[in-house]
Amino acid sequence: MDKTFSNIATIQLRPYQSADALSLLRLFRDTVHRINCCDYTPEQIDAWAPADTPLEPWARRFEGNIAYVAHHNDEIAGFADMTPDGYLDRLFVSADFQRQGVARKLVQAMLQSAADLQLPEVTTEASITAKPFFLAASFVVVRKQTVVCREVEFTNFLMRHPIS
Helix, strand or coil, X not given: CCCCCCCHHHEEEEECCHHHHHHHHHHHHHHHHHCXXXXXXXXXXXXXXXXXXXXXXXXXXXXXXXXXXXXXXXXXXXXXXXXXXXXXXXXXXXXXXXXXXXXXXXXXXXXXXXXXXCCCEEEEEEECCCHHHHHHCCCEEEEEEXXXXXXXXXXXXXXXXXXX
């Protein structure tokens, strides 16, 4: 069920806290299974977001990263994290908050953080599903690539956004 709200201002960002890890892992799994399934096979989806993803390594990936959690009232709508050198590692929006400006707000925060750090660019590896969003956010495709996750091949796109 879509949770539509009238104004992007109702989405608030806050820094990631370690207590968020489990909720964000659940959001990630749910989003991949409900949204990315349109562009990837069931085998790819299960390899990308398996039900048995261990929490500890997932949570450790946030350590040292710039990370924000988007929320609407008390509900998590999405999250993003970026390494200090400008690699946008994860950007996921709840299936219930798609096309509401959540990803745009998260990416704007990441681009501002990159500018504050005086980084020359932000890079990401965008899924087939996310590629149109990143193109609309002024990222450009560097190359189409095949990556392997848990012995399953995926197509994604290395993309970059220069910071002026």
